[in-house]
Amino acid sequence: MNAAVTASGLEGARASLAGPSDYLALLKPRVMSLVVFTSLAAMIAAPGSLHPVIAIIALICVAVGAGASGALNQWYDADIDAIMTRTRTRPVPAGLISRQAALEFGSTLALFSVLTMAIGVGYVPALLLAATIGFYVFVYTMWLKRWTVQNIVIGGAAGALPPVIGWAAVTGNAFDPAAWSLFLLIFLWTPPHFWALALAGSDDYARAKVPMYPVVHGSRATRNQIMGYTIVMTGAAIAPWALGYFGPVYGMAAAIFSLGFIVLAAALWFSPAATERRDALRLFAYSILYLFALFTAVAAERLVGLSPIAV
Amino acid sequence: MELTPEEKRKLSQRNWALAGMLVAFVILVFVVTLVKLGGNIAQRAM
Numbered sequence: 316m317n318a319a320v321t322a323s324g325l326e327g328a329r330a331s332l333a334g335p336s337d338y339l340a341l342l343k344p345r346v347m348s349l350v351v352f353t354s355l356a357a358m359i360a361a362p363g364s365l366h367p368v369i370a371i372i373a374l375i376c377v378a379v380g381a382g383a384s385g386a387l388n389q390w391y392d393a394d395i396d397a398i399m400t401r402t403r404t405r406p407v408p409a410g411l412i413s414r415q416a417a418l419e420f421g422s423t424l425a426l427f428s429v430l431t432m433a434i435g436v437g438y439v440p441a442l443l444l445a446a447t448i449g450f451y452v453f454v455y456t457m458w459l460k461r462w463t464v465q466n467i468v469i470g471g472a473a474g475a476l477p478p479v480i481g482w483a484a485v486t487g488n489a490f491d492p493a494a495w496s497l498f499l500l501i502f503l504w505t506p507p508h509f510w511a512l513a514l515a516g517s518d519d520y521a522r523a524k525v526p527m528y529p530v531v532h533g534s535r536a537t538r539n540q541i542m543g544y545t546i547v548m549t550g551a552a553i554a555p556w557a558l559g560y561f562g563p564v565y566g567m568a569a570a571i572f573s574l575g576f577i578v579l580a581a582a583l584w585f586s587p588a589a590t591e592r593r594d595a596l597r598l599f600a601y602s603i604l605y606l607f608a609l610f611t612a613v614a615a616e617r618l619v620g621l622s623p624i625a626v
Numbered sequence: 627m628e629l630t631p632e633e634k635r636k637l638s639q640r641n642w643a644l645a646g647m648l649v650a651f652v653i654l655v656f657v658v659t660l661v662k663l664g665g666n667i668a669q670r671a672m
Binding site: 332333334335338366368369375427431434 | 629636642658661662665
């Protein structure tokens, strides 16, 4: 692993030219924002109350923990990132931050985020945060990503845990079915979200020898999978309302936005080769809006007093 | 090793950022202590 980076002399090169913004980029702030948002929404929706200061600290820990996972991912995947067009300007492949520095930075932040969560918020959310970071780094990055076409399907569990962390920060309970219904929603949302992006940039993954679904099975099979997961995800999106975990505001949002998701997934499924990339990127962009919309509904419902969850 | 002016500038920026993070962490621990302590005092049996 990472032989290309070491051989090209990137190791440690120009490390002293890295500024604070390069270290911030190492934390993948855009991914962090979605993680923090889903965690915040679950925190608002969860039964019970949390001191606002402790809630802010819990969110900071989730953000830093997610950032640490991103830094450790970039430490391990520096060779892949250097090959792919989308990632080669990241601080490590660009030679601004050495792999060693990325490893130390990520490990320190991971440790501090978990310990701060344990001391300031609780042991249950701290354990869940540690499990999330560990799963993302050891299971997804080091094991699944280069090995199986199901990499992002199983690895998606790491991205799906933040609402459970947020919920547990309020309740101290790691096994609430309502929290795990949000986990299931993100877990099933991950394949169509990532495979839409992978379809648009499958040449990139092929060059880096990452076995993403479109690289291994081609466009038609990937579009079939996206369609299948979209339908199953729609069921998982509506189920929390049908089961009474969340109320009518969430139910309406889930139905309307899932319909939009199905329409765009169908458009991609029928798309001719000429417009496939455009339709894939459209679905990818919509999938981000979709998750924001559903979790906004989860939080808003509680804030306007329409949540069926007892306070 | 002699640092170039640009390297010196970036080094200074990194040092200030690290100092800022350390101060923020100290404040965070202080605030957590106050909140936890305050909560426990409020719940204490009189």
